[in-house]
Amino acid sequence: MTTSGQANRREPMLLREVIGDVLRQARTGQGRTLREVSDGARVSLGYLSEVERGRKEPSSELLGAICGALEVPLSQVLADAAEQMLHTERAAADRTVANIDVATKVVIPQHLAMAVA
């Protein structure tokens, strides 16, 4: 295993982290700056930056305003977040299987490991 203390930050597991990633991807995909989007959403630049980094929990109203400024429907943000979260959950499940193998010295039959993956 190559996990380190900060490994769990690389793959977001909390809703605000996933939402932040999706919002940042939407903004940078449009080639827009934090300033442009924060002005459009009427939030401070620093606040939007914190939301994108998954450090602030935006209220539903503010999330709606940010989606409006990005001209991305909230349904699309949620669909993207669902996809990213699914990817993260699968990666975490893979790590759990690997950890059981290493830590407890239990031999996991090939067909079972494949079923979990």
Next chain:
Amino acid sequence: MTTSGQANRREPMLLREVIGDVLRQARTGQGRTLREVSDGARVSLGYLSEVERGRKEPSSELLGAICGALEVPLSQVLADAAEQMLHTERAAADRTVANIDVATKVVIPQHLAMAVA
């Protein structure tokens, strides 16, 4: 139009309303009580009830705990929320088209109205 003052509550537009609906559907679909799930998630029954009704904004940590108690992956909750939000957005778009027609007496060409719908 048959809209009334409370019409906008029927179709949730805010994230916390959609998430609340999805969580309640998951719980009732399992035939479980508020008490059972709130105990499992270590939140108060009243708090969970408020979350389900879209009145409280759960933190990402609490949302994770509620999903854990329901044994539903967050990715599934988000996918369900995305689907419900898409439905709501389409219904709102339909209402907007209808409102423009009635309120401003503008004739909307058939092919345009169909494109928006």
